[in-house]
Amino acid sequence: MPAKRTAAAAGPVPAPSPPTIPSSSTTTAAAAPASSSSSSLSSGPKTLTTNSSVLDIAHTVWQQYLATTPQRTLLLDAFMGFLVLVGGVQFLYCVLAGNYPFNAFLSGFSAAVGQFVLTASLRMQTSPSSAAAAAVLTPSGIRAFADYIFGSLILHFFCINFIN
């Protein structure tokens, strides 16, 4: 009975999270093959300028992405995709199987989300598209990486402390 009550009370809890989930999944649509949502988002004005179909645009975006992104950044993107996958699986588990150790779910989930945004930040700071310098080992690149490690350490400290 108590277990049931907890489950019932906490059941709807993940509901507030959806804004995070779809957003992060749409974000990685760039890292993963471009999904239909991204193509539809970008297609609206695009079709006005170039008279091509939605799939075509998505395809060109994807091709361009593969062509222009350097290897290191692709690695970061793959990691981000993996994090989204981990977060998605945890969320799915929470929805389907219940969120009984809620602390554990939260810390696992937020570890994935937090690591994702940290990696995205690192990517923004180091990727050649934002900073013209292509070399990763510039002072700013090293600094960004040090920051990244600092942030990750704090993140995982809190997660482990919270996991119970």
Place this chain on the structure above:
Amino acid sequence: MAESPLNVLLKGNTGRNTRGLLRIIILGTIAAAAVSSRLFSVIRFESIIHEFDPWFNFRATKYLVQHGFYSFWDWFDDRTWHPLGRVTGGTLYPGLMVTSGVIYHILRFLTIPVDIRNICVLLAPGFSGLTALAMYFLTCEMSTSPSAGLLAAAFMGIVPGYISRSVAGSYDNEAIAIFLLVFTFFLWIKAVKNGSIMWGALTALFYGYMVSAWGGYVFITNLIPLHVFVLLCMGRYSSRIYISYTTWYALGTLASMQIPFVGFLPIRNSDHMSALGIFGLLQLVAFADFVRGFIPGKHFQRLLTTMIIVVFGAAFVGLVVLTVSGVIAPWSGRFYSLWDTGYAKIHIPIIASVSEHQPTAWPAFFFDLNFLIWLFPAGVYMCFRDLKDEHVFVIIYSVLASYFAGVMVRLMLTLTPIVCVAAALALSTILDTYVLASPGPNPKAKAVEDTSSEPLRSARKPDVGVTSYLSKLVVTSSAIIYLLLFVAHCTWVTSNAYSSPSVVLASRMPDGSQHIIDDYREAYYWLRQNTPHNAKVMSWWDYGYQIGGMADRPTLVDNNTWNNTHIATVGKAMSSREEVSYPILRQHDVDYVLVVFGGLLGYSGDDINKFLWMVRIAEGIWPDEVKERDFFTARGEYRVDDQATPTMRNSLMYKMSYYNYHTMFQGGQAVDRVRGAKLPAEGPQLSTLEEAFTSENWIIRIYKVKDLDNLNRDHSNAVAFDRGHKRKRATKKKGPRVLRTE
């Protein structure tokens, strides 16, 4: 002239070092001034904890120091809220206690034996020095002029709006929270400017510290997302914003969830939803920005705006739906009372009854901020002039905080920092324009050079007007006069209004010497020394923390007003007839009842003046048994003299306050000096309580609850018998039906 030693000292590399040194000295002096102006109460009275809430914090700190951190974390306090108890470790903000505990242990480690009480008393002044420093950093981010930061630090150090909560001895959460607030904002601005994970993570860390220290962290939780949102709407998205905000949110939310009292609130409570929503929105915007790199379209701006509106609308609808369906906890009552000032008065009397939740009176703004309040709009205008990201922050902060400060007195505290920033910006612009205009022998040419960095002013005013010695003299001297007046005002306010411990009262004798009225401590020490360790003391909740802290006796209700019903029970016991109250007292194991009575001394903060709140809160739970209307006369007056209503005169509070009071005035008529009322010649009779102690000036009166009568009579009969009345006459009195409780 240019080669004079002064100029050598003030220019070039040496000049920079000199200025740096000067700046450090000035900041040190400001910090010293901030600390010392808060010491009035220690000098006038003694090193003592003030008011009400600090007594609990002090008690909790002592517990922490004695029993260690882990047992503090798990502390279940069975000496408050009798018979319920309170899970103290999980229902407080531990930041304050942990801070002073850490300081205590560091000092012990350095073999400086300091009493924990002195640490607690001096914590707030110490942190005010740090606040001034943090203010300097924050303002330096806003302005290129070095004087703005120093001015802001000086303002923050002595402004009464902040002193009101941080004099020595007011050991409350705000003591460290304001420092953390200002410093968190400084780190946030720094993060937005630099766009580095490190600053974002530091912001999150200090945010976490702030969460552990004060419930006002919600202000940060909403202000930072709002700042980001406004920047997005202005089309100023950049990777810097993404990096700083997402880092702050991801780490800060986790950090805030480490505090047991906050727990899962950040994902359940509506107060925190805006931060989450902006977090999601930022992901979308970042993604859109990312995609833009691949689409060379000019329609992108429109696409971005559409996306923002669509997603934000969807999130808002989702939020509303979730709130209505009860998934997310509805906005807390205190929050509602922020938007609708009448809300609390109608729905939650317990919130409305707290004096610091009252709306602010207009003079209070001038009283607490003096001339800063009219420099404030000017400073905000300065921010509009060069509208960088950090200036947007100042504008949003000032708009929000002005509103909140108008709603609740205590939120004046959150307004104060931004007023100091804005006023310092305005004043430093004025001073820079006029003072620096012509240091050289050729005023006009020099002025053009120097004021060229001030495009607007130099464009508007003819050089002759600004740089003439007359206008300089007038403006500078008037600014200095205002500053001096400000200092005088601050000192006066601090010394007269904010330095009273309110545990010890002071009055002036006719010859001007000070007379200390120490009734509170007299009564609490009487309780401590003359009653059993477990004697339960019932009083109105205001005095709960003090009884717990000073008398060390269990209380029924205290200032942590988490259980309205329990408070209403006490209110009912106080406002009902003895026959009704006695069973309540017995059921709650009450041994002593404590009331505060200021009638003899003219002390207006006494229980009779607070009585209507007790009635209202009790009426909220038992509308049939307690009615506020019954305490007013037919003409709607609240009276205590012989015109008082029967309900009033039979209430336990009235009886306890005025019991035996007329014996003080032999022959003459008893007078209540607070309410200026002449009391009836015959005082009230008490049958179920007996007077145990009355302090020197009658401020505190303690009554002992009588045990059941040995002969199984009810108490009114027993009292009547003792007085020698016949039994028959005694039963003629209003016959109580149910007296025995067992």
